[in-house]
Amino acid sequence: MPDSFEQLSDWVERTAQKAQPERVQWCDGSEQEWEGLKQEMLKTGHLHTLNPETFPECYLHRSHPDDVARVEHLTYICTPRQEEAGPNNRWMPPQEAHERFETLFAGCMKGRTLYVIPYCMGPLQSPWSQLGVEITDSPYVVANMRLMTRMDPVILKRIHAGENFVRGEHSVGNLNPEQRYILHFPQENLIQSIGSGYGGNALLSKKCHSLRIASWQARQEGWMAEHMLIVGVQPPDGETYYLAAAFPSACGKTNLSMLVPPETFRGWKVWTVGDDIAWLHIGADGRLWAVNPEAGYFGVVPGTNAKTNPNAYQMIHRQTIYTNVAVTAENEPWWEGLPQGQPVVDWQGRPYQATHGPAAHPNSRFTTRSRLNPAWSPHSEDPQGVPISAILFGGRRPHLVPLVLESKNWIHGVLMGCGLASETTAAASGKTGVVRRDPMAMLPFCGYHFGDYWTHWLSMQDRATRLPRIFQVNWFRQDRNGRYLWPGYGENLRVIQWILERCKGTVPARETPVGYLPEFECDLNLGNLDVPPEALQELFFIDAEAWKREYDDLGNFFSEYSPRVPAALQEQLAAIRREL
Numbered sequence: 001m002p003d004s005f006e007q008l009s010d011w012v013e014r015t016a017q018k019a020q021p022e023r024v025q026w027c028d029g030s031e032q033e034w035e036g037l038k039q040e041m042l043k044t045g046h047l048h049t050l051n052p053e054t055f056p057e058c059y060l061h062r063s064h065p066d067d068v069a070r071v072e073h074l075t076y077i078c079t080p081r082q083e084e085a086g087p088n089n090r091w092m093p094p095q096e097a098h099e100r101f102e103t104l105f106a107g108c109m110k111g112r113t114l115y116v117i118p119y120c121m122g123p124l125q126s127p128w129s130q131l132g133v134e135i136t137d138s139p140y141v142v143a144n145m146r147l148m149t150r151m152d153p154v155i156l157k158r159i160h161a162g163e164n165f166v167r168g169e170h171s172v173g174n175l176n177p178e179q180r181y182i183l184h185f186p187q188e189n190l191i192q193s194i195g196s197g198y199g200g201n202a203l204l205s206k207k208c209h210s211l212r213i214a215s216w217q218a219r220q221e222g223w224m225a226e227h228m229l230i231v232g233v234q235p236p237d238g239e240t241y242y243l244a245a246a247f248p249s250a251c252g253k254t255n256l257s258m259l260v261p262p263e264t265f266r267g268w269k270v271w272t273v274g275d276d277i278a279w280l281h282i283g284a285d286g287r288l289w290a291v292n293p294e295a296g297y298f299g300v301v302p303g304t305n306a307k308t309n310p311n312a313y314q315m316i317h318r319q320t321i322y323t324n325v326a327v328t329a330e331n332e333p334w335w336e337g338l339p340q341g342q343p344v345v346d347w348q349g350r351p352y353q354a355t356h357g358p359a360a361h362p363n364s365r366f367t368t369r370s371r372l373n374p375a376w377s378p379h380s381e382d383p384q385g386v387p388i389s390a391i392l393f394g395g396r397r398p399h400l401v402p403l404v405l406e407s408k409n410w411i412h413g414v415l416m417g418c419g420l421a422s423e424t425t426a427a428a429s430g431k432t433g434v435v436r437r438d439p440m441a442m443l444p445f446c447g448y449h450f451g452d453y454w455t456h457w458l459s460m461q462d463r464a465t466r467l468p469r470i471f472q473v474n475w476f477r478q479d480r481n482g483r484y485l486w487p488g489y490g491e492n493l494r495v496i497q498w499i500l501e502r503c504k505g506t507v508p509a510r511e512t513p514v515g516y517l518p519e520f521e522c523d524l525n526l527g528n529l530d531v532p533p534e535a536l537q538e539l540f541f542i543d544a545e546a547w548k549r550e551y552d553d554l555g556n557f558f559s560e561y562s563p564r565v566p567a568a569l570q571e572q573l574a575a576i577r578r579e580l
């Protein structure tokens with residue numbers, strides 16, 4: 001494993017020998033470098049300028065129509081033993097994986113530039129930060145990494161001084177989905193990715209490094225790498241409380257992390273620390289402290305507007321890379337969910353026709369630096385991170401799960417996380433709208449056996465003395481006619497207020513076999529909210545029969561992971577099942 005600059009240079013040289021690029025360019029994230037890249041990409045059609053008056057420094061990228069989402073069926077964990085990867089991962093023996101990759105990688109960069117991207121995940125000064133170097137032939141990847149990570153000349157100095165780094169080898173290859181692989185070698189600190197230029201498949205710092213490789217390391221080292229947003233909520237009395245929340249991809253993490261308080265919450269402030277990934281370490285005070293390893297957002301565009309997410313909407317009007325949105329006659333970006341404007345060119349660059357489907361791809365994305373977010377928290381740069389008071393688990397559940405539910409203790413909270421399930425979305429290829437189990441929203445991202453992962457979650461109890469409380473939330477419950485019962489977005493702050501009160505110990509709660517509920521008539525702040533009483537009843541209705549089926553199903557799901565499922569979780573499940 002290279003851990004010094006010589007080894008880095010050797011690795012780059014060896015990789016270049018295999019890929020045979022026309023030239024090699026070392027990147028440092030500077031403005032000058034961006035100017036060059038941008039001009040090049042405008043010339044080759046990798047980028048298109050958007051209206052410079054209304055969207056200054058905004059660009060559009062169109063990916064290949066077969067390359068628009070993560071590909072879970074082509075994503076592998078390559079450990080010597082299959083049981084290390086677990087049934088939650090596709091597995092390939094390391095040697096076979098290396099061989100397949102080498103074959104596809106040979107000569108793959110002919111006529112292209114090989115870019116070397118040294119990057120840092122986490123604040124540069126943080127003891128928890130980690131270095132990585134991605135080699136890629138995609139200038140679009142360089143442009144995104146410049147916004148999503150910390151690229152800084154100091155990184156090479158740190159590597160010179162002997163600091164370890166995660167290696168990433170990436171090529172768009174020929175974009176043939178049949179020759180596409182996303183391979184992880186946790187024991188080698190290595191990621192190899194070929195055949196895709198899109199998001200989580202190609203920006204190796206994100207899901208590949210900061211979740212799959214980092215979750216592996218976290219288990220060895222006693223910390224946690226989680227698919228969670230980090231948000232600070234500051235009531236008018238002053239003190240900011242931080243929450244970490246796990247939701248599957250495209251279920252509203254970005255919206256929740258940038259929430260704008262509704263009218264009734266005058267004086268409240270919401271601060272974004274992160275919208276996708278949290279690295280959680282135990283502080284000297286026994287609390288969990290979170291840093292966001294990323295420095296930018298790769299957010300879902302459709303549905304973003306001045307009402308659903310005013311901060312994001314404002315933020316993406318400048319210095320933003322759009323991927324796979326439509327364009328209007330005014331050369332402005334357009335997407336489904338915008339109340340104004342008309343698409344004339346669709347996400348594939350064709351004249352827009354309603355019969356072709358949506359104008360913007362449902363998984364179209366914006367890339368922006370976090371600092372452009374009006375709600376950006378300056379504590380995002382705190383080396384030790386922010387202290388977490390509560391952990392939230394949420395998904396898209398049309399039925400069953402109430403608006404909010406508090407766990408009874410850490411073990412029960414971990415069980416809640418294991419029970420997380422959600423309707424699938426366009427963020428991954430495959431059928432959308434099917435409810436699937438997605439424990440801790442980590443199904444596509446945990447780099448090792450889920451049974452060991454749950455054991456690791458439970459073990460935090462022995463390491464930390466002041467763990468956060470755990471809650472389950474569901475903004476997506478529907479009535480019999482498929483209408484959402486809860487308005488969501490900014491109004492979710494009402495639920496968060498209750499969660500904070502519970503953390504402070506200032507409100508009682510109603511106990512049920514599946515957890516604690518608010519006494520909503522008195523404890524949930526419903527001032528100026530237009531939700532009929534029947535809808536509220538339904539939002540909090542606990543259907544014991546349906547919950548029994550849910551826990552039976554979770555029990556069946558667990559059996560796929562036996563014998564590695566911790567006994568404490570099985571016992572907790574059995575106890576709740578009996579009580580129901």
Ligand code: SAT
Binds near residue numbers: 250
């Ligand atoms: O494609 S990404 O993994 O970057 C986004 C997501 O699916 O959450």
Ligand code: MN
Binds near residue numbers: 249
């Ligand atoms: Mn995500």
